[in-house]
Amino acid sequence: MxxxxxxxxxxxxxxxxxxxxxxxxxxxxxxxxxxxxxxxxxxxxxxxxxxxxxxGFIDIHTHTDATIFSCPMSTSKLLQGVTSEVIGSCGVGAFPVHPSYRGELLEYLKIHGFSFPAQGVTWEDLTGYAAELGKLKLGTNLLPQVAHGALRGAVVGFGAQKPTAAMQAQMEQLLALAMEQGAWGMSAGLIYPPGSFADTEELIGLARVIKDYDGLFSIHIRGESQTLRQSLDEAIGIARESGARVQISHLKAMGRTQWGMGRECLELLQRSREAGVDIAADQYPYEASSTSLTALVPQWAHSGGVARLLERLDDPDLVANIKEEIGREINMRGGAERIRITALASPKNREAALGKSLAQIAAAWNLSPEETVVRLLKEEKGVVNAVYFSMDPEDVKTILSDENVGVGSDGSGMAREKGKTTHPRSFGTFARVIGPCVREGILPLELAIYKMTGLNARRLGLTDRGLLRxxxxxxxxxxxxxxxxxxxDFLDPQxxxxxxxxxxxxxxxxxxxxxxxxxxxxxxxxxxx
Structure with missing residues (x-):
């Protein structure tokens, strides 16, 4: 039977x-x-x-590790038909942990929305972390990646310094250990400190370790706007020099000056594959991205971790330059009216800011948008999240229709929670693709399903899922x-x-x-x- x-x-x-x-x-x-x-x-x-x-759908790019201890059922993913989730994305993750940098790692994870078990972070490596996850009543399967930000933080610290040869070797050894313990690869977030402080040489060395274990190197590239082409070239170069399988995370072209570049990006990746480079991408089907409000702050201001960032925001000798660079980043992302606050650390600013645009908050506070960003980050200790409406709808459709671009939500597994908001991708990505996107003729249903099952499994090297056999x-x-x-949707995302x-x-x-x-x-x- x-x-x-x-x-x-x-x-x-x-x-x-x-x-x-x-x-x-x-x-x-x-x-x-x-x-x-x-x-x-x-x-x-x-x-x-x-x-x-x-x-069962495989979400190849998630941040469910941020919410897994508060919502182990990953309700919003399971109800979309997602059965497996890749965690540790964008270089942001919970291992490895070095005792000397544990405090800085926790502060770093908090600004990215992480919750932790009641007893705190007691693990140091993937084996310990997986054991802690295994105690939970999990709704979906979890596939952990090594997060480059945590890896670098455990060896080099959270500053901008270049690793010595000995530090590079130690990072490679820790990465190899994690791969031995069962990691599916490594992710890098090259806009998020400390990962953003890594140069290409450092990343190639780590990618070679991933290649040795037949893992996947997922890269949130350094720039998705004015430096989009150069950033893609860097990722292609890493794949070519290391021989590793590389995945461009959430492929997009941000800012009006880059609109229409979706086709060019796909053609660049295709030419690279034809030249023997193993590179592909994933994407979520929305015109807005979502990340920490700290992404508006220049990279140099992040060196040393969250505590040093907050000190610099309070330094009258530095804050003028910081605000100037924040202003440029706001403009690149489409202006203050196209940035909406979705999460805050404390109740203090929820009525004034939650669900409102940066422009609305600035007007209410009688401040410039740049001053508003600084105030929010200072008062919320850096823990502020936002959505950024900065993409061309036609680019989104063009990228979605490509057979080499997998579906990944870039979201977290959540349950509905009154008084909170988020990006709708955590609740709707997969249903959106197989429903409205298919019915609108953007792609046929068999291709849509392949892009969230067989393709993602193949990119990961996941051999027992992704196909019906x-x-x-x-x-x-x-x-x-x-x-x-x-x-x-963005008005009611839960x-x-x-x-x-x-x-x-x-x-x-x-x-x-x-x-x-x-x-x-x-x-x-x-x-x-």
Whole structure:
């Protein structure tokens, strides 16, 4: 007897091929059989007539590690059909931890919205971190990457200095240890200190370690606006010199002066692949990005960590230059009216700032936008998040239609929480792609599913998920292709999608008719070295 029999669905197997009608049988945590009119009985029968059956969606770029200790079910992802999430993205992550820099690491993680277990950070490496995650009742599978910012912080510290040869060797040894412990690769966030202080030579050395372990190097490139082309060239050079598999995180062209460059970026990556470079990208389907408000502050002001940043914001000899550079960054991102505050550390400024544009707050406070940024960061100890409406809708569509660009939310697993706001990508990315984006003709459904299943699994080197095949892991998403739709928007981002009918994680029914069943079947997935 099968555990589960999913009958009569249109099967999209994750390879990109056209759908076919079939039954799918599950036995425990594996797919047992796929075929027409399977006869053996099952403990649970799901009628999938009129529904699409796909591999569970793989979110290749997330920040769910920021919220996992407060929302281990990763509710907003699970209800989109996501069954596996890559964590430790953009060079921001919770390991490795060196006792000498633990305090600076925690402050650094706080400005990126991290919550921690009640007992605090007790681990030092991936093994300890994975053990702590394993104590949680997880809704989705978690695939950890080494975060370059944490790695560099553990060896070099949080300043701007170039590592000595001995420090470089130590970073490479720590990275190799993490890969031995099961990391899927490394991420870098080259706009976020301390990762932004790394030069190309440092990154190539680390990428060679990743290549030795057949891992993925995900890069939030140094610039996505005026320096977009140079930043892509740097990433391509790292891939070429190291031989590593490189992923451009959340590919985009920010700022009106760069609008229309989406096609050029895709062509550049394609030419590189044709020349033998293993490079691709991922993307979320929105016209606004989201990150810390500290991203508006010049890099030099971050050297030494959050405490030194706040000191510099309070230094009359430095703050004028800081505000001037903040002003340039605001303009590059489209102006103060296109930057909206989504998260604050304390209740103090919530009424005045939460959900409002920088321009609105500045007007209410009778300050310039630059002065407003400085005040918010000082009063909130650097913990302020914002969305930035800086992308061309046509570029978003062009990039989304490319078969070599995977789908990654760049969001976190969350549950609805009154009085909070966020970017809608955490609640709607995958439903948006397979629903409205498909129905608008941006891409066909079989390609959309491939970009969030088979493609992402291949980029990661994840061999037991991402496809529907007998013997592979029983992660599946069943949805109504005519009805599936994201409901989250920038005015009300905490809305769950509709049309995701059933989700199976490791063979257990986690979502039934669009609602959680309470099953916590997620696992920490470690890569075999």
């Amino acid at each position: 099968y555990t589960v029999l999913i009958k009569g669905g249109e099967v999209f197997d994750g390879s990109g091929r056209e759908a076919f009608r079939a039954d799918i049988a599950l036995q425990g945590d594996k797919i047992a059989a796929i075929g027409e009119q399977l006869k053996e009985p099952a403990e649970l029968v799901v009628d999938a007539d009129g529904l699409a059956v796909a591999p 007998p013997g592979l892991a029983a992660d599946l998403t069943v949805f109504d292709p005519a009805a599936v739709c994201d409901r989250a 809305q769950y999608p509709v049309g995701i009918e059933y989700v199976f994680v490791n063979g257990e029914l986690a979502v039934r008719r669009g609602a959680l069943t309470g099953a916590a079947a997620g696992r920490v997935l470690l890569k075999k070295p």
